[in-house]
Amino acid sequence: AFLRADNEFVTIAHALAAAGYATWSAHPYKRGFWNRAVLHPRYGFARSLFARELGPGPKIAWGLADDAFFDRALAAIAEGPRPFFGFLITLSVHHPYESFPDERKVLELGRLEGTATGNYLHGMRAMDAAVAGLFADLEARGLADHTLVAIYGDHDARLGASPEVLALAGIPRWTPAVPALIERVPVFIVPAGGELHGEVDRVGSLVDVAPTLLHLLGVATPGSFIGQPLLPGPGPDLGVAAYADGSALAADHLYVAGGREIGRRGACFTASGGDPRPLEECHALASAAAALLAASRAVVDFDLARALAEGGE
Template identity: 30%
Template sequence: MIAIWLLLLVKSVLFRLFLFGELKWNGLLADAAAWLGLLLIVELVTAARWRGIAYWAVNLVVSVLLFASTVYFSYYGSVPTYTALKALDQVNQIQDSVESLIKSIYYIYFLDLAILAILYIVRLIRGTRVSGRKRIGQLRLVIGGLLVCIVVSGSLVYAGSDIPNELEQAEGLGFIGYQAAAAWNNQSEKAIASSGDIEQTKADINELMSSYSYQDQPGQPAVQFGTAQGKNVIVVQMEAFQNFPLHLSVGRVELTPVLNKLADESYYFPHIYQQIGQGNTSDAEFMSNTSIYPTGEIAMSTGYGNRELPSMPRMLESKGYEASTFHVNDVTFWDRNKLYPALGFNHYYDKPFYTNDHFNAFGASDEELYKVAVDKLQALHEQKKPFYAQMVTVSSHFPFEVPKDRTDLTLPASMEGTQLGNYLQAVHYTDYALGTLIDRLKANGMWDDTVLVAYGDHFGLQPEKASAAEISQQLGIHYDDRLSRFNIPLIIHVPGQSGGHVVEQPGGQLDIMPTLANLLGVKPADEGVVPFGHDLLNINHNVFGMRYYLPTGSFFNNDILFVPGKGFDDGTAYSLKTMEPVRDFSKYKSDYDYIMKLMGLSDQYVRQLPKRTP
């Protein structure tokens, strides 16, 4: 047992170095107590003849968990909790993406297992027997040691469970302690929500939001309200699409000529940031339609697909709109078969509706997606039935492998075969495919009756495979691992716009729905909908939170991105304009307190939403 305990401690050290790049003694104490406690439980409940196998099994399971968590962290930047197990059935559908994340060094977690197996065989051959009297003495020692481990682990979990920063919490509590704290917090929050009243929660939300000065002159008539009233709406969610490629050229070739032209003729929001949680792309779909924060504990499609979600499709249904959503993957991926009815979509068109042109692991290309979508929407248009349609692209999905015959972008030799080069090829194709959608809408007489919204769901480039220094040097831009990485484009084109308008107001994905609602002449409050975002055309100041890819307590406002440490005082801040650290951020303490309360109320609100009838 002692040998396996020491092996688990070594693996904990590796885990901490892979994730945090450092060792903290309080964290190692937490690991030591947790692993010893686990092994002592095995000692108590397992018969002597099976004890060696049980220890071996524990070592194997822990190795697999640490390996998987390391791979997970390399993409998400977060330590997974037990709730991430509910997404295991999604792995097979993104196998290429997962495999590309694995580094050979990660297999070191399993190095000892072969050696352990050999030692175990030797032990079986030699055989050992323990007298009854000696066994009783061992049991007393085991029980005493287990009690000590429980007290130590429990004390550390209790002391660290109120740290909002998940990374700080995981580093301090260790892998097992972090899971225990997550379970305790989740159950506590659910208990509070289940005992609360949703109408009171709405009142608390409105009271809190009214305390923040989003507008310099509150009460003024909304700008551009209803300028697109009654128009069709197409919302294109672009996979892994960051903002930096817009208006950028490589070798005098525009990376995104279609989006550049569209931005110049539309409302273009260059300072929008992702806010997704564990559900990644599906969380972006959830947010753009509901303006509710993801809880961060679980993909919203999985955890809340059984609810009746207040949403854009539901608001527009009362205006006579038909709501459809299009995605070339199987609708069960990320439980979208639950999410889409929860959001109030009338129809969804998934994998069977598209001809598989074998673009990537997902199957059909963006061109095929748009072809089918326009065909379906054309029928509604001919019936003069207004529609709201969301299209989710996948051709630029990680690991960004675009067939050579689908892109005409020539890259410098220094970028060929790199993640940066592959990403630019994928972005270039995604832009081209969007152009085919616009051409089809124009050819079918739908362009002048349709609002087109295009935005990115989340970042694409990973810091470990495309560093900020490399991107900056190769492209001649100032790229930051946080600000540039999480910055996504948002473009809203309204029919009949006389010219483009750059909206400098910072915002997040929560702000998409209220901004679109304003243009369509819809007031969410009148429809009983509580948005946690704001109409970016009608505010002067903004503050919005982000968690999961950054720890809870992180927020953006008009000036900075703030990332907490264990709390506010030991956090860090970065200027949105210069991307440089801000030393004195004390004046933003009220924003931190506000966003922590707001995200807590959002979690409480979504947990109190009524379950829908199957």
């Protein structure tokens, strides 16, 4: 956020701006947090809305409640030129989940009530309602049939591998593979018109979200992007999701680079259940992840995005 803030970034916002989209970002918190006021223009956003622009209102956790945030952000964006690309960063469901407003509670959580996990579940229920309100607002404004909506998390819930989390995730017991297995985020893509087409069972990571959206919008993916579109297909799933620590996930295997009860050379598991496998079965996966991470870091550390996007080597 600060170390490479003067890079010449190439993002989905740049690609869509070049295709004629108005680009917006919005986040109901301090504009200086994670250097967003500096970075968002460099990320290609022509206009940004932060706490000051969005104004005061009902709060959950760190900032403006998601339903109020969606209402205000969409109202501003919808008044601007079209087509538009809006990047909305919500804040209500964010650790440490120390509390949740009693008047907004809907769920009966029993022994989880008052715990971090319980507050997280209350927050997610509120998020669900806020998302439903967002779609209703798009419909009311006549935008639903012309708007593709993508919803994803930027990192996991930071709740750890507690017994209640494992139970909610349907994991019967802790194993050394569990921390990597539960480090997942949801990605929902709703095409214009709102028709859902089911689950795409492909391995991917956050670097694949932008290429997927650009593909669906018919916009060329910049050459500096590392990810690939997450699309259904008849062939085998060859996707690799690389973790920052060198761990990696593929369709059949999970390589864990380090952690509790993990050896110095890492460990290999099945991707589905986390059952141990010989380390040799993960050598190719570990190498693929290392190459992806090295390429990604080189693009940022040596400011290569612009050159690669323009066809450089």
